[in-house]
Amino acid sequence: MKIGILLLTGPYQHEAADTAYHFTKAALARGHEVLGVFLYTDGVNNANRHIAAPGHRNLARMFSELGAQTRVVACGTCARFRGLGKDALSPGTSMGGMGALVKMLQDCDRFLVFGGG
Amino acid sequence: MPAEATGERPILLLFRRAPYGTVFPAEGLRMAEALLAFQLPVKAVFLEDGVFDLVKGQGNKALDFGDLGAAFAGLVATGLKELLVVQEDLSARRVGIEDLVDAPVRAIRVTELRALVDEAKVVMPF
Numbered sequence: 001m002k003i004g005i006l007l008l009t010g011p012y013q014h015e016a017a018d019t020a021y022h023f024t025k026a027a028l029a030r031g032h033e034v035l036g037v038f039l040y041t042d043g044v045n046n047a048n049r050h051i052a053a054p055g056h057r058n059l060a061r062m063f064s065e066l067g068a069q070t071r072v073v074a075c076g077t078c079a080r081f082r083g084l085g086k087d088a089l090s091p092g093t094s095m096g097g098m099g100a101l102v103k104m105l106q107d108c109d110r111f112l113v114f115g116g117g
Numbered sequence: 118m119p120a121e122a123t124g125e126r127p128i129l130l131l132f133r134r135a136p137y138g139t140v141f142p143a144e145g146l147r148m149a150e151a152l153l154a155f156q157l158p159v160k161a162v163f164l165e166d167g168v169f170d171l172v173k174g175q176g177n178k179a180l181d182f183g184d185l186g187a188a189f190a191g192l193v194a195t196g197l198k199e200l201l202v203v204q205e206d207l208s209a210r211r212v213g214i215e216d217l218v219d220a221p222v223r224a225i226r227v228t229e230l231r232a233l234v235d236e237a238k239v240v241m242p243f
Binding site: 006008040041042077078098099101102105106108111113116 | 128140141144147148151152154155157238239240241242243
């Protein structure tokens with residue numbers, strides 16, 4: 001199955017980022033094709049390479065790890081609004097426009113949203 | 118040709134939050150604008166406190182907050198057929214359909230929402 005994922009919340013405040021990460025890992029492990037994880041609104045902060053969480057899980061590294069297996073794309077406009085430049089993105093993640101999300105929506109069999117309203 | 122005319126299953130945007138308290142209504146609006154720009158079939162339903170997103174005469178210039186209601190009404194000019202609002206949630210908040218923006222707004226029963234969710238390819242809550 002082709003799966004697309006949208007993440008709407010940032011790191012640590014809520015559990016949605018962790019859930020999106022673990023869901024993606026599980027889907028890939030089961031042989032599903034994850035077309036990508038699109039980080040929207042505060043979700044872009046999960047790709048901030050400056051995250052430091054001594055002694056705890058580092059969400060930026062976790063999403064970097066996902067980036068080696070699927071596309072992890074941060075919404076460029078959302079990132080700019082939050083002062084997150086390309087140079088601050090963690091390895092394996094990238095910045096993209098809504099066109100990347102639209103492609104995912106068109107090509108997926110299932111699309112899941114984590115966090116948000 | 119608009120995707121809706123091809124029989125493509127719609128993307129259903131659910132607006133559940135009041136304007137200005139969180140970023141979600143504004144970001145949902147931006148999502149709707151983007152999807153419509155790419156000619157994807159979009160349906161928008163306003164429910165729970167999201168019914169306040171459509172109240173006319175919003176905005177606060179002193180706080181640099183624009184009129185979200187007017188912006189939602191503007192979606193109709195970019196390809197959205199209508200704005201759907203849940204009647205029960207309007208009634209619970211003592212908001213009348215006449216209090217809403219001047220745009221094609223249609224009140225639906227909450228039971229109709231189930232059919233909209235069933236037909237949608239994707240549901241995005243904001």
